[in-house]
Amino acid sequence: MSKIEIKNLSFGYDGQAKPLFAGANFILDSQWKLGLVGRNGRGKTTLLRLLQGQLPYQGTIQQQQQFSYFPQPISDKSQLTVDVLAEISTAQQWQLEREMSQLGLAADLLWRPFNTLSGGEQTKVLLTVLFIEDGVFPLIDEPTNHLDLAGRQQVAAYLQQKRQGFIVVSHDRHFLNEVTDHTLAIEKNQISSYQGNFAVYEAQKQRSDTSEQAQNSQLKKDIGRLKQTAAEKAKWSQAREGDKYGDPHKKGSGAVYDTGFIGARAARTMKRSKHLAQRMATEIDDKEKLLKNIEQIEPLTMAFQPSHQQRLLTVTDLQLSYAQQPLFQPLSFELQQGQRVALVGPNGAGKSTIVHQLLGQFSGQVSGTIQRPQHLQISYVHQDYEDNHGTLSDFAKLQKLDYQAFLNNLHKLGMPRAVFNTRIELMSMGQRKKVELAKSLSLPAELYIWDEPLNYLDVFNQEQLEQLLLMVQPTMLLIEHDQTFIEHVATKIVSLK
Incomplete structure (x- = not known):
């Protein structure tokens, strides 16, 4: 058992109005399974980098740990997976296979090119090397972003059975409650530690x-x-x-x-x-x-326009296939006015593909039908939003957005006004996700289709969205792996098999 002791830690990036940390003091125990939480931009990843000695700082960090970090940088993703892991670890093949079996991965994945693995498989493969070497303290940064519900449960079970401590950053509340026994919160004006998981922290906060x-x-x-x-x-x-x-x-x-x-x-x-x-x-x-540590979470706005149609979608015996290989068993469901239907299923089951077919973007084989009213106004949050680029002003004109409502929602989501002049392609992934989400909120629509809206969003943003959806009661088709969010907002769950 050893301690990680931080004394009078101060750090800020050049150009920031105020430092991320100013005279911070706290002590961590290497045996803790610690959840690191806080709003986007508060310095969670920065703190992990400071622990690893990757950034200059004032104050002292006393520790006797050798750290391992997830996600590890990969120089060439076209290599075989076994060669990728050999670059970032000295683990033996039998050790890798042992850890992979605990995460539900087949050993033959080692002999496939890394870039052919799904996002969830890549995540789990990279997690296997964190706990193999003795005396190494894992720092795990956002492991749930590309994991489906089953994958999150597998990773949670994997971390639960580990005897050594670690620090994990995640915005999935259910996941944090499953895997942590202590919480370090980077709050508005202080850093506080709590004995207990996220639920304990939330109640005390x-x-x-x-x-x-x-x-x-x-x-x-x-x-x-x-x-x-x-x-x-x-x-x-x-x-x-x-x-x-x-x-x-x-x-x-x-x-x-x-x-x-x-x-x-x-x-x-x-x-x-x-x-x-x-x-x-x-x-x-x-x-x-003395007016200090309460987080200000402003209510978002949504340009929902209820349809005069009672039934917006009727899906009957739908089956989508590539090369004559069906992605899922025939599927039937209805989406009524005011319902929020959550599509759930493992990665690769075809959830996003159903959305692509609904929007006329699927090029494979189709059997069954999707019926919808003509001229249905749809607002869509893409899972992949790499095409968003340019200034916010130009983007709003291109998307035909109410510019003021768009900026107001961005600010309420926690984007600093100083970032408003930054081109979208130069923003962080969390900021780019907020642009995509604010776009959808600002578009007048009868039906909202959101494909994994919570990736890169902090817990406070998630609570904002929950409050908004429960207040506005929009009609929505939702794809999301966060169990807590689905339980709170979905009125109906449709499972793909």
Whole structure:
């Protein structure tokens, strides 16, 4: 058992208005199965890089660990998988096969080119090398992004049975609850550690926020009262200063004979007023610094336009095939006005392919039917949004978006206004995902089709979307592997077999 001790850690990227970390102090135990959580942009991946000594910083990081990191950089994805793993690990083949079997992977995947594996298979293959070498502490950054529900359950079971500790970053709440026993939260103004999984953290954070909200409410009242009193004193002092000159509009004001007395009194009053104003400014500043750690999660907007049609989709005995090989058994379901149907099934089962057929983009063999109203307005969140490019302004014009609503939703999703001038192709993956999502929210539509909308989004964004969908009750076809999200928002689940 060893400790990772961080003392007075400060770090910020060039050009940032404020540092990511300023004098941070915390201690981690290498035996913990630690979930690292926090909003996008708070520095979760940066902290993992700091632990590995990849970035310069102020303060000290005391640790005796050798770290292994996921996802590992791959120089040539066209190599055989066994050669890819040999580049990033000294593991023996029998060790790799042992770990692969625990993750439900066939050993013959080692002899296939890495780039022919599915995203889920690549994720699980790369995870196998993290726990093989003794004395290595795994840092696991977003392992669930390309995993289906079954894959997430396999990886969760795999991590549960490991005796050694690790740090894992994930926005899948159910996954974190399954695999972690401690939580480190990078919050708005502090870094806090909790004994327990994400559910424990969330409950304790809610109690803390409730207490802080009451304190903040009183502080805001105090600040308002202080500001009003300071303004009144300054106004009264200025009025007294004017007394020594008399009121030129009033006859016989008598101000001339007592100018000295009034002037001296006004000067004393002005001095006291300035001292009081300075004292109040200091008190206001001190109180405003106490308004701290509550996350502001603003409600999103959605341009949903209910259809006059009650039934928007009727799928009857649908089967899609490539080269005469069916992707799934014949499928039938209906989508009624106000329903949110979740399509679930393993990676490769054909969920996205059904969407492609619905949008007229499938080139394989089709049997069965999909019936839908003519001229149905659809808003679509793509799983792959690499084609989004250019400035936000040009993108909004191309997509025929309400530009102000588009920007408002982007800001509410947590994108800093400073990023608004960045070209989309130069943004981070999380920021690009928010562009795709804000686009869909801003498009007037009768039916929303969202293909894995939660990838790269933090827990707070997920809660924003949950609240929005439960409030607006749009008609939706949803593909998502996050079990908690599906349980909260779906009104109907359709499984592909």
